[in-house]
Structure formats: structure tokens, C-alpha cells
Amino acid sequence: MQFIIIPLLMALLLLTSPAFSADSSWRIFDVKGKVSLQNDSGTRALSNGKNLFEMVQKGSRFKVGSGGKVVIVSLKSRQAFEIGENSEGIVEADHVRAIKGAVSLKKSFALPKTNDGSMGGVVMRSGGNISSCLKPLSPSNTAVIDHSPELSWENSCDGLKQVTVTVLADERIVLTAESNETHFKIPDGLVQPGRKYMWLIAGGSDFDMASGVFTILPEADRKEVLEKTAAYAKVDDDDIAEMIAYLYFIAGKGLNEMARLESNKIRQRFPSAAGLKDLP
Numbered sequence: 001m002q003f004i005i006i007p008l009l010m011a012l013l014l015l016t017s018p019a020f021s022a023d024s025s026w027r028i029f030d031v032k033g034k035v036s037l038q039n040d041s042g043t044r045a046l047s048n049g050k051n052l053f054e055m056v057q058k059g060s061r062f063k064v065g066s067g068g069k070v071v072i073v074s075l076k077s078r079q080a081f082e083i084g085e086n087s088e089g090i091v092e093a094d095h096v097r098a099i100k101g102a103v104s105l106k107k108s109f110a111l112p113k114t115n116d117g118s119m120g121g122v123v124m125r126s127g128g129n130i131s132s133c134l135k136p137l138s139p140s141n142t143a144v145i146d147h148s149p150e151l152s153w154e155n156s157c158d159g160l161k162q163v164t165v166t167v168l169a170d171e172r173i174v175l176t177a178e179s180n181e182t183h184f185k186i187p188d189g190l191v192q193p194g195r196k197y198m199w200l201i202a203g204g205s206d207f208d209m210a211s212g213v214f215t216i217l218p219e220a221d222r223k224e225v226l227e228k229t230a231a232y233a234k235v236d237d238d239d240i241a242e243m244i245a246y247l248y249f250i251a252g253k254g255l256n257e258m259a260r261l262e263s264n265k266i267r268q269r270f271p272s273a274a275g276l277k278d279l280p
Contacts, residue, residue, distance in 0.1 A: 025055045026074050026091055027275070030241035033068020033085070037061070046070065048240055052266075053275035060091045061099070071106065071241040072096055078111035080241065106241070111248045132208040133157035134201050140212035143254035145222055147193070150185040153201050153210060160203045167191070167199045194218040221253055240266075244279070251280035 028051055035046045038061040046062075062070050064083050072091065073080040083089040087101025096103050135154040151165065165184045167175040174190050174197065191197055193216050202209045217225065228249055235242045243266060251259035263279045270276060 025057060025076075026060070026072050027278075028052060028054045028056060028070065029073045029080060029244050030069070030071040030239070032070070034065030035068050035070045036063045038063070048273065049270055050272055051275065052240065052270050052273040053244065053279060054273070055275065055278075056091060058091050058093055061088065062090075062096075063088045064101075073111070073241075073244075075111070080106040080111075080245070082106050082241075111245060111252070133160070134163065134203060134207060134210035136199070136201065136210050136212035138212075138257060139214035140257075141214075142256035142258075143215045143217050144257075145217055145225060145255070147191065147216060148186050148188045149191070149214065149216075150183055151199055151201075151212070152183040155182050155203075157203055157207055160207060162203075164202045165199065166202070167197055169195055169197050191216050193222065215254060217253065217255075225250065225253055225255070247280060 028046065031046045031048045031051060036043055037046050037051075037056065039057065039059065056072065062072070062083050064070055064085055064087050066085050068085050069082055071080055071082050072089075074094070077094055079095070081089070081096035082104050083096065083098075084102040084104065087103065088099040089096045089103040090099055095105075133156045135156075137152040137154055139149055139151070153163075155163065162178055162180050165175070165177050165179050166173060167186060167190070169191075175186065177184065196213065196215045198211055198213050200209050200211045228246070232242070232246045235246075243262070247259055247262045247266070250262065259280050266279065267273075267276050
């Protein structure tokens with residue numbers, strides 16, 4: 001199959017998609033037992049089912065009953081505070097102050113301090129192709145851990161049985177191969193840590209090309225992610241604060257596809273918590 005790039009104008013764009021908001025507000029990361037919130041709107045009971053990741057403002061006052069707790073995190077300072085059982089706390093500008101009982105700074109996790117969520121994107125203009133039926137699935141606009149990632153795509157093109165797969169670094173072709181499948185694993189040693197790559201799938205002159213962009217994590221980041229993921233695997237499934245902290249961690253590393261999966265798990269677990277729409 002001929003692989004024709006001439007009819008197409010391709011340009012790599014650097015897209016800025018912050019993984020975190022610059023919002024200085026606080027968020028609820030976990031609620032256990034009997035917890036109430038008092039603010040200008042009055043007093044109400046809290047639960048993960050309705051209030052997880054809800055925004056709270058300075059001056060909000062939390063009261064926790066026996067056997068309960070609430071975790072509140074500043075997305076500005078990246079610090080988490082836990083108000084323990086039989087305790088009360090009030091949200092100040094940069095910390096949560098105990099009014100009664102115990103308020104502790106959680107040290108078991110720390111949110112990433114970077115908001116650099118830049119990833120690469122692709123703009124392509126057709127040279128008169130009549131069909132657009134190839135769609136990249138993964139990896140697309142994300143960082144990856146695997147040094148030999150598997151590319152996957154959707155092929156709904158009528159009569160198209162084989163596609164050409166091309167991987168590029170800048171303007172250099174790293175790999176070209178033919179595939180009769182809808183997936184292709186890049187062999188070891190072809191892509192390097194810390195580099196950004198574009199991959200293309202083409203079905204010939206009668207079909208548009210499709211493309212995705214991915215970055216291989218630098219070795220130091222990869223090691224950190226693997227260690228954090230191993231530790232996270234041992235976390236209690238009921239520790240929602242740790243789940244959200246892990247989500248922020250991987251999102252901060254640009255692992256957008258991994259983050260999307262974790263975010264969906266939390267949303268599915270608490271479908272009525274409106275605040276979860278703001279998760280990474």
C-alpha cells in the first residue's frame with residue numbers, strides 16, 4: 001500500500017491543557033460517618049454520595065461525630081487536612097484550624113505541585129479524500145509509561161482491510177509498517193523516554209489519515225509513577241481521599257488516559273456527587 005503524505009498539510013501544535021485549576025478554593029476529598037458543614041447557607045449533613053469533591057470556601061465549619069472524619073484539600077497549596085472524630089474545624093486561608101478535637105495535616109499523600117499539562121495535538125487538512133472512517137483510540141494526547149506502547153484505532157472504512165502505520169519523531173520517520181488489525185505494538189527500542197511522537201494510520205488515497213500524539217515518560221517520572229502505583233494498589237478501597245490524590249498525581253504526570261479511567265471509576269461509584277464533574 002502506498003503511503004502518501006504529499007496531499008496533506010500536517011502541523012504539530014502545542015496545546016496547553018492544565019491538569020489543575022488555579023482555583024484557590026478547597027475541596028472535600030472524603031467523608032466518613034456523621035459529618036456536617038456550616039456556612040452562610042446554613043447547616044447540612046455531608047456524604048460522599050452527594051458531596052464528594054464539592055467546593056468549600058474560607059469560613060466553612062465542619063463538625064464530625066463519633067467514628068467519623070472528613071478530609072479537606074486546598075488545590076492551591078496542595079495540602080490535605082483531616083478533621084477526626086468528635087472534632088470541629090474551620091477553613092482558613094491556608095489551613096484548617098481546629099475548634100475542638102483534632103485536625104491533622106495528612107502526610108500520606110501530596111498532590112503534584114506542577115500544573116504543566118501540555119500535550120501535543122495534530123492538525124491535518126485533507127487533500128480531497130472522500131472518506132473519514134479511521135479513528136485513533138490509544139495512545140492519543142497522553143503520556144505513557146510503556147517503552148513499547150500498543151497503538152489501537154477504529155476502522156469503519158468500507159472495504160479497507162489493511163492500513164499503513166507510521167510513527168514519527170519531529171519530522172523523522174521512526175517506523176512504517178502494514179497492519180490488517182486495529183492494533184499494533186511498537187517494537188522495543190524504537191521510542192525513547194522523554195520524547196514526543198506522532199503516529200498515523202492511512203488507508204490510501206481514498207481515505208483520510210488519522211493520527212494521535214503521545215509522550216514517553218522520562219525515566220525519573222516513570223520510576224516515580226511505578227512506585228506510586230504499587231503503593232496505591234495496597235490502599236484500602238474505601239480510602240476515597242487516596243483515590244483522588246492518586247488521580248491528581250497521574251494527571252499531573254500527563255498520563256491523561258490513565259487519569260480518565262481513574263476519574264470514571266470515582267464518578268461511577270458516586271454518580272450523585274455533582275462536584276465530581278470538576279475532577280481531572
